[in-house]
Amino acid sequence: MKDNNDMPGHLARRFQQIAVAVFLAEVGDAGFDLTPVQYAALATIKANPGLDQVTLAGLIAYDRTTITGVIDRLVQKGLAERRASPRDRRARELEITDEGRRTLRKITPAVESAQRIMLRGLSAKEGEDLMRLLHKAIAAGNELSRAPLREVQA
Amino acid sequence: MKDNNDMPGHLARRFQQIAVAVFLAEVGDAGFDLTPVQYAALATIKANPGLDQVTLAGLIAYDRTTITGVIDRLVQKGLAERRASPRDRRARELEITDEGRRTLRKITPAVESAQRIMLRGLSAKEGEDLMRLLHKAIAAGNELSRAPLREVQA
DNA sequence: GGATATTGCTCAGTATGCTGACTATCAGTA
DNA sequence: TACTGATAGTCAGCATACTGAGCAATATCC
Numbered sequence: 001m002k003d004n005n006d007m008p009g010h011l012a013r014r015f016q017q018i019a020v021a022v023f024l025a026e027v028g029d030a031g032f033d034l035t036p037v038q039y040a041a042l043a044t045i046k047a048n049p050g051l052d053q054v055t056l057a058g059l060i061a062y063d064r065t066t067i068t069g070v071i072d073r074l075v076q077k078g079l080a081e082r083r084a085s086p087r088d089r090r091a092r093e094l095e096i097t098d099e100g101r102r103t104l105r106k107i108t109p110a111v112e113s114a115q116r117i118m119l120r121g122l123s124a125k126e127g128e129d130l131m132r133l134l135h136k137a138i139a140a141g142n143e144l145s146r147a148p149l150r151e152v153q154a
Numbered sequence: 155m156k157d158n159n160d161m162p163g164h165l166a167r168r169f170q171q172i173a174v175a176v177f178l179a180e181v182g183d184a185g186f187d188l189t190p191v192q193y194a195a196l197a198t199i200k201a202n203p204g205l206d207q208v209t210l211a212g213l214i215a216y217d218r219t220t221i222t223g224v225i226d227r228l229v230q231k232g233l234a235e236r237r238a239s240p241r242d243r244r245a246r247e248l249e250i251t252d253e254g255r256r257t258l259r260k261i262t263p264a265v266e267s268a269q270r271i272m273l274r275g276l277s278a279k280e281g282e283d284l285m286r287l288l289h290k291a292i293a294a295g296n297e298l299s300r301a302p303l304r305e306v307q308a
Numbered sequence: 309g310g311a312t313a314t315t316g317c318t319c320a321g322t323a324t325g326c327t328g329a330c331t332a333t334c335a336g337t338a
Numbered sequence: 339t340a341c342t343g344a345t346a347g348t349c350a351g352c353a354t355a356c357t358g359a360g361c362a363a364t365a366t367c368c
Binding site: 011015018022037111114117122127131138147 | 158159160162163165167168171172177194198268271274275283284285287289291293295296299300301303
């Protein structure tokens with residue numbers, strides 16, 4: 001029987017597990033309390049001011065039921081705001097706060113450090129290869145999860 | 155600012171997300187209700203009869219607090235048994251049941267199919283490269299998560 | 309215009325994963 | 339043997355992720 005450790009699914013889980021641990025450790029050492037998921041959401045809100053929750057979910061491939069709680073926590077920490085959209089009363093527009101902007105700016109070195117650490121076993125070229133292969137596999141499997149990546153349409 | 159989609163941590167999350175979705179879809183289509191985590195635990199119990207929970211957790215890099223619930227569910231489904239160890243009254247010995255063995259056997263094609271599907275965007279060589287690079291990165295980061303991989307000592 | 313379908317969001321429930329704390333037990337040592 | 343430390347397991351609490359259901363609002367079609 002094939003070993004678990006030779007299955008891509010198991011390796012995916014392990015790598016993600018390490019990536020999250022490294023992120024939390026680096027960001028925690030820098031004095032911040034932000035998860036990888038919250039960071040990605042906050043950075044995407046900053047880059048796309050006023051976007052609604054479904055669009056945000058699509059941009060970072062989160063499930064729409066997951067994003068609700070993530071935003072709850074960003075709002076509770078004072079990093080983002082959620083307000084009713086004037087154009088569509090079902091939707092909520094998201095904005096980053098000044099506090100959120102400050103946090104993003106100060107947290108960036110720790111985030112970048114975390115990305116380096118999770119690839120520390122690989123040479124620069126190997127790191128690039130890994131990223132490229134992951135990209136390719138993810139692109140081919142994008143529609144297979146409930147929360148696929150969705151580009152913003154023009 | 156660097157895009158989320160260029161960060162290894164984000165790619166790790168995406169790949170894992172797709173891997174789980176593919177696994178559940180394939181296994182579900184085959185008529186079984188087993189998660190990737192439960193599958194790995196069950197296969198490892200089968201390969202190491204009588205092992206205790208901490209050893210099991212080490213072999214598949216699960217946290218010891220996570221394994222409790224996973225085993226609960228395997229036991230509840232009748233696929234595994236948990237009994238007190240005669241040698242160490244703190245420990246629980248784990249055994250696969252006949253039903254568990256049958257399930258593992260019948261589920262194998264779906265599991266293997268899932269592994270193929272999650273790499274479907276890659277050539278055979280690219281798939282091997284991805285596995286090798288993940289292995290290498292994981293080995294270097296093994297100690298960075300709370301639940302590192304632990305080999306069984308002789 | 310009105311029925312129908314779709315969309316944005318939320319909620320309840322389940323399954324990982326983690327932190328931190330706790331109990332029971334075992335191992336080593338003074 | 340009593341003390342100390344380590345270990346096996348569980349539990350409470352929190353944060354992703356998902357399924358499926360539901361509500362309110364918008365879009366579409368006849």
